Amino acid sequence: MGAAEGLMIVILLGPPGVGKGTQAAIAAEAHGWLHLSTGDLLRAQVAQKTDLGLQADQYMSKGDLVPDVLMVEMVAQHLTDVSSEVVILLDGFPRTIAQAEALSGKAPSGSIALSLYFRASNSELSSRLTGRGRADDTEEVVAHRLKVYHETTSPLISWYQEKGILVEIDANRDIASIQTDFAHAVDSTLKGFSQITG
Secondary structure: OOOOOOOEEEEEEOOOOOOHHHHHHHHHHHHOOEEEEHHHHHHHHHHOOOHHHHHHHHHHOOOOOOOHHHHHHHHHHHHHHOOOOOEEEEEOOOOOHHHHHHHHHHOOOOOEEEEEEEEOOHHHHHHHHHOOOOOOOOHHHHHHHHHHHHHHOOHHHHHHHHOOOEEEEEOOOOHHHHHHHHHHHHHHHHHHHHHHHO
């Protein structure tokens, strides 16, 4: 069973603390879109003791990253289970060019129509992350997480830009202003997308 035509995937990019998860949750609730957080998906698969979940748990229980091949398979499997005429906000995946290439090969043809890049300054991100009050959010840890992000995930920005589907959103503003731009970008893409698929 494959995903039906009309499925539109929006890739959410942005560094830790930029607020893309918050924005996706608000947009999904307001517009009836599907917010797919790969972290939530992993936890659900593990809880349901699916084959993929059991394999992933072998890595997660040791604190290791789940391999690309399992992550791609999990996301691809979920995409085949959703109905058509749905907008999926994909949050937390892909994180590398290799994952993005694998996802392109597994997703229904033409379904990845938009990538939103939430941009914020490092100083803004550091103050947000260190202000959350979590024990692991020390300045050193935050600086390291941002460095890892820029090394591994930043190349995706130019990758999607070259495909002509990247839209940048200034995330140094209040939640409502960011949400307006988020919804506008998805709606505009959806209009053009519906004409192509319809």
